[in-house]
Amino acid sequence: MAPARSRFAGRRLSFGRVALTVLAALAVVGVGAAAAVVPVLTTPATAPGSDRWFAGYYDVTLDSGEQLARSTMAEGPGGIVLAFVVAAGDADCTPTWGKAYTLDDAASRFQLDRRVERLRREGRPLAVSFGGAINTELASACSTVDALARAYGLVLDRYGIDVIDLDIEGDALRDTAATARRAAAVAQLQRERAADGRPLDVWLTLPVAPNGLTDDGLAQVSSLMDAGVSIAGVNAMTMNFNADDRSVSMADLSIGALRATAAQLETAWNERKLPLPAGGAWSLLGATPMIGQNDVEHEVFSLDDAHALAAFADEVGLERMSLWSVNRDRTCGTNYPHPRTVSVSCSGVEQAGETFSDVLGAGRDGTPSGRIAPEDDSPVIADDPETSPFPVWSSQSFYSAGVFVVWHGSVYVSKWWNEDGAVPDDPTLDAAASAWTYVGPVLPGDKPYALPQLPAGTYPEWVAGDLYNQGDRVMYNGSGYEAKWWSRGQRPDRSVTDRDYSPWKLVTEP
Incomplete structure (x- = not known):
């Protein structure tokens, strides 16, 4: 799912034409075939609702680092599908985030490990999505099944996640070698984890047309099933339909696509004589709309569409609900003059304080496969300036926006410049009123915080009584600093937490 590309570019799909095609097909195969399809499309779900879950893509x-203070990853209902893990290069089997960051980069630059651990401890649904619309999926880059299984497993183990989301789009749908390698690797991974008592849920995220999965999408389902993978479900990307009939709402297009996909899944399971869940094919199905403005300019998924889709999902017992993306779940600011152009940071529609996550996630309090999240018995790591990954908070210090601190075994990031305010974990303050955002716990593997050190004598030692002008460089406790403006008597190390008003900035390299 990438906001700059339509999944059906160049293809025009008429809702009416699709409906006629389906009716004609039923007429050819006879009433018996039609009767086999109707229960999937009309029978309310009978499965318990405790395992129906919501997780938006992030x-x-x-x-x-600076954006974490206003991050929406841990806000709102449900959980998160982390997107997207891809290969480092066309022939490089190293997993990365969008080819832009290694897993270690993500941990240090924006605290991803810590934020995921917070969600895990809170019992939120979590999944890692591999693939997406751009870059190289690992199955194409990894040359062997074993290497691919290791790459998938490395990511899942790092974040303690037991749900894998395979987002297969574009050219990857037609890469037969990668498809076979992916199926074999996932089957191997699933067997290994089952033997260790660690179940792995496997979801396929695929593009859909108004008449359901494409032939390429069905081939992906078949490939996994034929390799022995136990598929938890298929997540339909109900977006970018590029339909001819513009009078049909996005909700109706989505519902029609889901009905057709449910019938296709029932057929696939019946052909292999596999039992359907208690809720039928709906318990094997998820939906992911692109909220607000879609890549197809005239297609806009509104809040009314969200309410209609949510009502339908509740009626039939749809197992999973997601959205693309949590990052976009807000009204665009007035300085963004092109709401019809897809933004990665806002929806393009007026939300009036309502969120798509709240609408689509309402009542979906379960977890994948209904697994109960283990109680969090992780010990709180004591605050210690010698071992903490960030400075321990002090009422005597000044903090600029985006500065991280440790307090009572947790990491916080400041939302605005502050000093001598309430403690970061003050229970009497609503999150919106606090100057701090909770990021996640201090982790056992955290490295102690330390300022970068420069070789002795790199710059003159700072002297309190000396006058310093812009551009002057000094050393203080082994670290280097550069003057931003005229100052005297201002200790350089204050700039570590007070980036706004300190006359100094840290120098990381000579």
């Missing part, structure tokens, strides 16, 4: 590659 584009990890858009993060930066």
